Amino acid sequence: MTGSFDVTRYSRAAGEICRAGQFLYQRGWSPATSSNYSSRVSDRHVAITVSGRRKGQLTGADIMVVDLDGSPVQSDCRPSAETLLHTVIYRDRPDIGAVLHTHSVKATVLSRLVAEGEAVVLEDYELQKAFAGVDTHEGRVTVPVFANTQDMTSLAADTSRWLADNPGQPGYLIRGHGLYTWGRDMPECLRHVEAFEFLFECELETMRVRG
């Protein structure tokens, strides 16, 4: 039913995920066994991290395939608890090739400081140009903060609705939890993580001074 996929594309996707993990762990954005990462293998298959692995030391044995409903394909492993938050993005956005979920101190703290129902608004930063499709600092990046929950079906539906309404926005936060961002391919997605982390740190640094 979910058909078959090209194993070489899978291998390449798995390799990208492992290297992304080394980078993101070293930066302190995926501590302990937190975070999960994925990369598209076909229009119906996604390579994703197995649940509970240390992200700085990923190997092929820590990656598996799921279909767009989040069910394992050719694997006995258990995918990340948050697999559905990845697969709705691949399902709703055929242009997206990679999704990264990270757990930095800055994203965690900022997401808890924002009042309920409000978003993190980034404006007048030159670095906004690092987001795909942005070519000036004069726009505005609006990052919603979803309430944290262990009910992934409901959260996946909420994020799917938001994606449909905000096709141009590059990421969202979950309160006390972390960042989700995506890109056409893994390099673009990693650039988005770097840009978000930079901008979150700028926002927090400003709040520290302004009180």
Add this chain to the structure above:
Amino acid sequence: MTGSFDVTRYSRAAGEICRAGQFLYQRGWSPATSSNYSSRVSDRHVAITVSGRRKGQLTGADIMVVDLDGSPVQSDCRPSAETLLHTVIYRDRPDIGAVLHTHSVKATVLSRLVAEGEAVVLEDYELQKAFAGVDTHEGRVTVPVFANTQDMTSLAADTSRWLADNPGQPGYLIRGHGLYTWGRDMPECLRHVEAFEFLFECELETMRVRG
């Protein structure tokens, strides 16, 4: 009286401690010659760091064995002054295989900011799931802050009492001093250090902004 132990298990424990030291020193959590680490060798023996060594450069020559009363076994070295704080945990909790005591800036500062008699309470953080046995962000991790003292017998008795009353809690602080945490084995114990350091940094970052 304390019997004998398997030297291969000792060797493995010593290796784990040395590698833990490299990791913890590099992260800045064991500066100068501070901190001490241990790993269980048998039901009556613990491998532990010798007093006063630089933790980023540990070798086999910096590790020794003590029994559960903290007395050296087959060694002329002097164990860490805080050995008793380790051995009460191994004595009271047969399920515990490793104990790490670290000295980070964040743990030190946070432990001094908390009012006397109060604890650091961690809640609504997704990363709480990094602690063994926790599978939701909806619980609460309560980290007591013991007063600092050079009288280890008395502090060991206090922590033993607290452990008995709070079997599910993964660590405690000593004021102006640092963190004690433990785990089934060294990887779990290191994951606990990472999680605590992340959460302490989140708490301090929040206090900085909120004032």
Add this chain to the structure above:
Amino acid sequence: MTGSFDVTRYSRAAGEICRAGQFLYQRGWSPATSSNYSSRVSDRHVAITVSGRRKGQLTGADIMVVDLDGSPVQSDCRPSAETLLHTVIYRDRPDIGAVLHTHSVKATVLSRLVAEGEAVVLEDYELQKAFAGVDTHEGRVTVPVFANTQDMTSLAADTSRWLADNPGQPGYLIRGHGLYTWGRDMPECLRHVEAFEFLFECELETMRVRG
């Protein structure tokens, strides 16, 4: 019309730029694909980074030559959008051999906190002696903050005017964007970046405490 240049000098300049990128990226001062760097090749030619490349992984394929009007020479690549901000410095200041533009969190935040029309004033810091020609902490380094814009012709003219009026000052900021600094050669220019970043961090750290 722009004449020819020595290819060995070009090669050396390109190598210096690549190594500078590794250093600056590792320090976190050139995140994502931000920043641009240049080094003089002749009295009429400048080696400069191609637009949009990751600065931590530069190779010869990411460097090109422009003339002092910012037009590509012997290249089909597109130079950085901010090339004119580099070339006016080489045109106005024959003594300058290297220009670095970086995007750190500290420079970004500080440039946004300074009131419009005001400058960042650095005084009573021993490290001011790291700037070329400064041999005491008793002077004053005044760093203007230009408004950010995507209109490079206009910004280049503004900075050129400021350079003429302030020949002794080693750098300027663009609001929400980053730092420009220069030096007789690449080592001096890198020393200026290090000194500015140190001093910006001191200023922010002070503002955090003083509120």
Add this chain to the structure above:
Amino acid sequence: MTGSFDVTRYSRAAGEICRAGQFLYQRGWSPATSSNYSSRVSDRHVAITVSGRRKGQLTGADIMVVDLDGSPVQSDCRPSAETLLHTVIYRDRPDIGAVLHTHSVKATVLSRLVAEGEAVVLEDYELQKAFAGVDTHEGRVTVPVFANTQDMTSLAADTSRWLADNPGQPGYLIRGHGLYTWGRDMPECLRHVEAFEFLFECELETMRVRG
């Protein structure tokens, strides 16, 4: 008049200084060409860094010998401008084998925040035990802050007087400038730098939260 010295001891001292520089630069405590380091070679000779060198890349070519008046011995190089601050320590304290002067952001900022005439007082920190001769957190480390000046003769006399009055204290600050600390040998002196940097960061972090 200043006699001769053992070249092998000189070589060893130079090697220790170079390795100390790599460590201190990597930690961010000796940015640009700031800082200077020394190690005793005999009762009348000191190995010290040549003026203006990058401290992260020191080689034998960046080290020279001075006598206890700060005059070069067997060398045409110019010693650090602050050489006298080192040599008074070796002259007044025959037990001292190494002196390190570092320039961290934390030491710089803290030294500027302390009111004139007041000292940085460190107490109730377990890490105070990292200082030679301290075996409890219950003591008090008092770090005076000297006014910055380019007049080294006068500053050397002031620090010499303070050393005589406070033989048990391990270091002092110069306002807006940095830390001086010393030890029986280079490992002890490096341990003191680490301990001071840790404690300065704790103090600043506390001030940030408490305002």
